[in-house]
Amino acid sequence: MxxxxxxxxxxxxxxxxxxxxxxxxxxxxxxxxxxxxxxxxxxxxxxxxxxxxxxxxxxxxxxxxxxxxxxIKTDKPRFTLQESLIGSNPGLGYRPMPSEEYIDSALIWFKQSDNGFVNWTNKLQTFLEPYEKIRRDPNESKNYVNCSYDYLPPPNKVCRVPLEQMAPCDKQFYRYDSGGLCIFLKLNKIFDWIPQYYNDVKSFPSNMPKELQEKIKDEGSKNPKNLNTVWVSCEGENPSDKEHIGPIYYFPRPGFPGYYFPFSNVKGYLSPLVAVWFKNPIHGVLINVECKAWAKNIIYDRHDRKGSVHFELMID
The missing domain is CATH 1.20.5 (Single alpha-helices involved in coiled-coils or other helix-helix interfaces)
Structure with a gap:
């Protein structure tokens, strides 16, 4: 069982x-x-x-x-000025620049005899195309106004950059075919950055070129509002460079007018430009050039390239 x-x-x-x-x-x-x-x-x-x-x-x-x-908002960064990674000290840039494969180089070199400058002028044409497009196409220019020190841009409008006032740096070859060359300077965009101008002639820093000081005084005598400018100056870095660099001219003026600031990401904004014409640099010699931006709240440091830009010129 x-x-x-x-x-x-x-x-x-x-x-x-x-x-x-x-x-x-x-x-x-x-x-x-x-x-x-x-x-x-x-x-x-x-x-x-x-x-x-x-x-x-x-x-x-x-x-x-x-x-x-x-x-992150598309119209405004969350952190600006001192709170941001780029800080509140705008850098100074130049065009044309060497190709990406020569990223560590700042040399603008060409042979004038065989039109070796075409590569550089093509780079400039590409860079200036957005500025030229506004001048050519009325539909592209609807958001732009012609500003002046007495006429600031209305809300949601931006100031046009007048390339036609940059002659002789608005020719086909930007003077590269005439024994010299033109360089275009621009300030890097920093949201909400407002320049502090040298609008008191007694406050010029000791290292500001005397020629620029006289230019600022002259502009201020014409219209005190003209002093609301971020000024620029270019010169040879060393005594031998200053000897070889030749005469330098700025168009339309040696500075960025204050009515372009602050940058607030308004649609169509283009950075203001200064065309620098190196009319007759000595050929066959490497020339070191330093350009500086001048405002009270732009810190200059040659070692860290703050408030300035370095490049080299050589024409064979």
Whole structure:
């Protein structure tokens, strides 16, 4: 009898048809299971997933709130001036620049005899194309106004950069075909940066070139508002460079007018330009050039290239 009980304990379950198996899976009256689980088991697993998804929803909801509070806006950076990575000291740039494969070089070199300057003038044409497009196409110029020291841009308008006033640096070859060359200077854009001008002739720094000081005094005598300018100057870095660099001219003036500032990301804004004409540099000699931007809140440091830009000229 005992052996028979053991045989019954290990005996396989009775065979059921597929329909009976499905019915037993839906509801097992012997174990009170519905779909393979008891009601208590179903209650626990449903409660677990309710709590899990509530926590997950709360987590992503919190992340969404944090993201919206710190998200980068397209019209204005979250951190500006001293709070930003680029700081509040604008850099000075120049064009044309060497190709990307010579990224460590600042040399503008060409042979004038075989039109070796074409590569450089093509670079300038590409750089100036957005400025030229405004002058050519009336539809492109709708957001631009002709500004002056007495007429500032209205809201949501930007000042046009007058390339036609940069002659002789607006010719086809930008004077590269005449024994000299033109370089275009620009200030890097810093959101909300407002220059502090040298509008008091007694406040000129001691290292400001005397020629520029006289130019500023002359501009101020014509109209005191003309002093609201970020001035620029270029000269040879060393005594031998100053000897070889030759006469330098600036167009339309040696500085960036104050009505272009501050940069606030208004649609169509283009950085103001200063065309620098090196009329007759000595050929066959490497000339080191340094250009500086002058404003009270532009820090100058030659070692770190703050407030200035360095490049080299060589014409064969």
């Amino acid at each position: 005992e052996n028979k009980s053991k045989d019954q304990f290990y005996s396989p379950p009775p065979e059921r048809s597929i329909g009976e198996q499905i019915m037993q899976f839906l509801w097992n009256s012997e174990t009170n299971q519905f779909l393979g689980r008891t009601f208590g088991s179903w209650a626990k697993i449903i409660l677990f997933y309710i709590i899990f998804y509530l926590v997950l929803a709360a987590f992503w909801g919190g992340m969404w709130i944090i993201f919206n509070s710190i998200a």
